[in-house]
Amino acid sequence: MKNKGGAAGDKPGFEDGEGSVVAEKLRKEFDGLVAVDDLDLSIRRGTLYGMIGPNGSGKTTTIKIMVGRLKPTGGRARVLGEDVPIVERVADIGYMPQEMAIYTELTVSENLQLFGELYSMKPGPRAEREEELLSMVDLRERRHSLVSQLSGGMKHRVSLACSMIHDPEVLFLDEPTVGVDPELRVGFWQHFTDLKARGKTVIITTHYMDEAVRCDVVGMMRQGRLIAEGKPKELMERTSTSNLEDAFMEFSWRDAA
Numbered sequence: 685m686k687n688k689g690g691a692a693g694d695k696p697g698f699e700d701g702e703g704s705v706v707a708e709k710l711r712k713e714f715d716g717l718v719a720v721d722d723l724d725l726s727i728r729r730g731t732l733y734g735m736i737g738p739n740g741s742g743k744t745t746t747i748k749i750m751v752g753r754l755k756p757t758g759g760r761a762r763v764l765g766e767d768v769p770i771v772e773r774v775a776d777i778g779y780m781p782q783e784m785a786i787y788t789e790l791t792v793s794e795n796l797q798l799f800g801e802l803y804s805m806k807p808g809p810r811a812e813r814e815e816e817l818l819s820m821v822d823l824r825e826r827r828h829s830l831v832s833q834l835s836g837g838m839k840h841r842v843s844l845a846c847s848m849i850h851d852p853e854v855l856f857l858d859e860p861t862v863g864v865d866p867e868l869r870v871g872f873w874q875h876f877t878d879l880k881a882r883g884k885t886v887i888i889t890t891h892y893m894d895e896a897v898r899c900d901v902v903g904m905m906r907q908g909r910l911i912a913e914g915k916p917k918e919l920m921e922r923t924s925t926s927n928l929e930d931a932f933m934e935f936s937w938r939d940a941a
């Protein structure tokens with residue numbers, strides 16, 4: 685049966701039971717270095733999914749494959765029922781890369797406009813969305829500033845807003861809160877939770893365990909594989925720990941054993 689629950693089910697190929705983001709034996713090697721090691725993953729629609737793991741565990745590489753920036757060495761990846769790189773539903777995907785990918789010689793507002801235009805948004809809805817996002821990232825007063833003149837944290841916030849301008853079905857955020865003030869981080873997380881409540885799928889990588897614990901499902905990556913996955917509470921219960929950091933350590937030991 686086709687998913688009739690909303691926008692995610694409008695196109696053929698996206699079955700009810702299939703996750704929004706799926707990896708099957710996904711593999712990526714760089715000159716013999718295995719960055720993603722036969723990864724299996726299935727993320728359901730409407731999930732706020734946190735990907736955690738040490739530097740080099742393959743989080744960014746996995747996301748880059750999902751958004752079509754990198755070609756896998758093997759296996760299969762599907763987003764919204766379409767094999768990557770997806771063509772038909774490219775406007776249904778949002779991506780905030782770990783490295784900055786905005787135009788520093790343009791203003792904040794011009795960047796948002798440009799990204800909106802790339803996704804063929806009409807001027808009205810685009811302008812409305814711009815206001816909403818400028819509030820979210822607390823940059824209303826800096827809208828006419830050149831990005832090159834902003835602080836690192838502000839640039840990061842512009843990048844986040846640009847990735848969300850077209851209100852995508854699936855949003856990949858690679859360390860979206862690095863360098864963001866704690867106060868503003870709270871606002872971000874409120875926004876991510878709202879997105880999920882609207883049936884969007886949000887995949888976030890983070891180093892902050894206090895953030896990971898707010899995700900519906902956490903996937904723990906180690907050496908290109910998923911070593912544990914579940915609700916934060918379950919992961920702590922399964923390891924008799926009281927925080928995700930300790931739970932991660934425990935799963936790592938078990939994995940290495």
Ligand SMILES: Nc1ncnc2c1ncn2[C@@H]1O[C@H](COP(=O)(O)OP(=O)(O)O)[C@@H](O)[C@H]1O
Nearest residue numbers: 714717719737738739740741742743744745746
């Ligand atoms: N373009 C690349 N060329 C060679 N090695 C890479 C490249 N991108 C990533 N790697 C390697 O792949 C592994 C996984 O990296 P990455 O996906 O960035 O991990 P994470 O995002 O979890 O920190 C690391 O060992 C990294 O050095």
Ligand SMILES: [Mg+2]
Nearest residue numbers: 743744745782
């Ligand atoms: Mg990374």
